Amino acid sequence: MEEIADESIPLIVTSPPYPMIGMWDELFVTQNPAISTALEKNMGMEAFEGMHQELDSVWREAYRVLQPGGIAAINIGDATRTLGKTFRLYSNHSRIIQAMEDLSMSILPSILWRKPTNSPNKFMGSGMLSPGAYVTLEHEFILLFRKGGKRNFTLEEDKQRRRESAYFWEERNQWFSDLWEFTGTRQSTRKSAGRERSAAYPLELPWRLIQMFSVIGDVVLDPFLGTGTTTRAALLSGRSSIGYELDPGLTEELFTGDLNSWKGEQNDWIKNRLQNHEKFVAHRKETKGPNAFKHHHEAWDIPVMTSQEKEINWPALKSVECMAQEIHCQFSW
Numbered sequence: 001m002e003e004i005a006d007e008s009i010p011l012i013v014t015s016p017p018y019p020m021i022g023m024w025d026e027l028f029v030t031q032n033p034a035i036s037t038a039l040e041k042n043m044g045m046e047a048f049e050g051m052h053q054e055l056d057s058v059w060r061e062a063y064r065v066l067q068p069g070g071i072a073a074i075n076i077g078d079a080t081r082t083l084g085k086t087f088r089l090y091s092n093h094s095r096i097i098q099a100m101e102d103l104s105m106s107i108l109p110s111i112l113w114r115k116p117t118n119s120p121n122k123f124m125g126s127g128m129l130s131p132g133a134y135v136t137l138e139h140e141f142i143l144l145f146r147k148g149g150k151r152n153f154t155l156e157e158d159k160q161r162r163r164e165s166a167y168f169w170e171e172r173n174q175w176f177s178d179l180w181e182f183t184g185t186r187q188s189t190r191k192s193a194g195r196e197r198s199a200a201y202p203l204e205l206p207w208r209l210i211q212m213f214s215v216i217g218d219v220v221l222d223p224f225l226g227t228g229t230t231t232r233a234a235l236l237s238g239r240s241s242i243g244y245e246l247d248p249g250l251t252e253e254l255f256t257g258d259l260n261s262w263k264g265e266q267n268d269w270i271k272n273r274l275q276n277h278e279k280f281v282a283h284r285k286e287t288k289g290p291n292a293f294k295h296h297h298e299a300w301d302i303p304v305m306t307s308q309e310k311e312i313n314w315p316a317l318k319s320v321e322c323m324a325q326e327i328h329c330q331f332s333w
Helices: 022-031 034-040 044-065 092-102 156-164 169-175 204-213 229-235 248-256 261-288
Strands: 009-014 066-076 079-083 086-090 106-114 139-146 179-181 219-222 240-243 295-297 302-304 316-322 327-332
Touching (some): 009 204, 022 034, 022 044, 044 066, 044 086, 092 106, 139 204, 219 229, 229 240, 229 327, 261 302, 261 316
Parallel strands (some): 009 066, 009 219, 106 179
Antiparallel strands (some): 066 139, 106 139, 295 302
């Protein structure tokens, strides 16, 4: 990421390859062949540490490019694996926290992303015979880190961007919970050497994080771009995006798909937010009475809970085109 200037990025949203998950072994071994030897010798913790050392180099660069007050949001799952005759948990989230602490990042409260499952088998191992069964992992972590103290908005134009980027009161109450529940995605990859599938998170996940921790016009970085979900969420939110990916086959669809469909999709997201707010307004008036709201968004002619919501002005995607692995968007207000 040497092309990115020091302290120039306000937000990182990413999900790295998960150490000790078999589908990522080849990628890590390509970067460090010693990992293959450790796996072959059933040396689980040595392989685990080798994989995380590869990620550590990315976290060091992330720290360098983050601006003071910038946020890094990292989606990571722990891993369970049997090597030889030993089954154990490999705690990816705690190892990343350790790496970020070593970089002097401020550790913020994290989010548990619980992925619902329809499976009735809530265990691994030997069924009903104690103590041979193990609980299943049905959640991942969204780790949140900040470089230094809170971000400062000193210029008036930056303060205005911040006001226009506000979210609704009821959205805040939902998003800033430490437990999120929505279904993950698993996508096929056609031309990805060494990987039969990606592990893309749903668009809702980076989209929420981008609303929560950036403002319109910001640049969002994803150092593990994958299929480009973070970039898509950023562009649908009126932000710019930079992404890096070792496997060009994963990002092919991002640059060759029907980009014009994003205009309708982004308008649908805005419409859905407004419709959800209207439902919230109707329910609150029904339960709290006609004087349930003290503030009003004049431009949109809708009641809002706080004065901070009165200048919300989400940009609409006007045009989008791809030129030489770069996506260019125009927005209107």
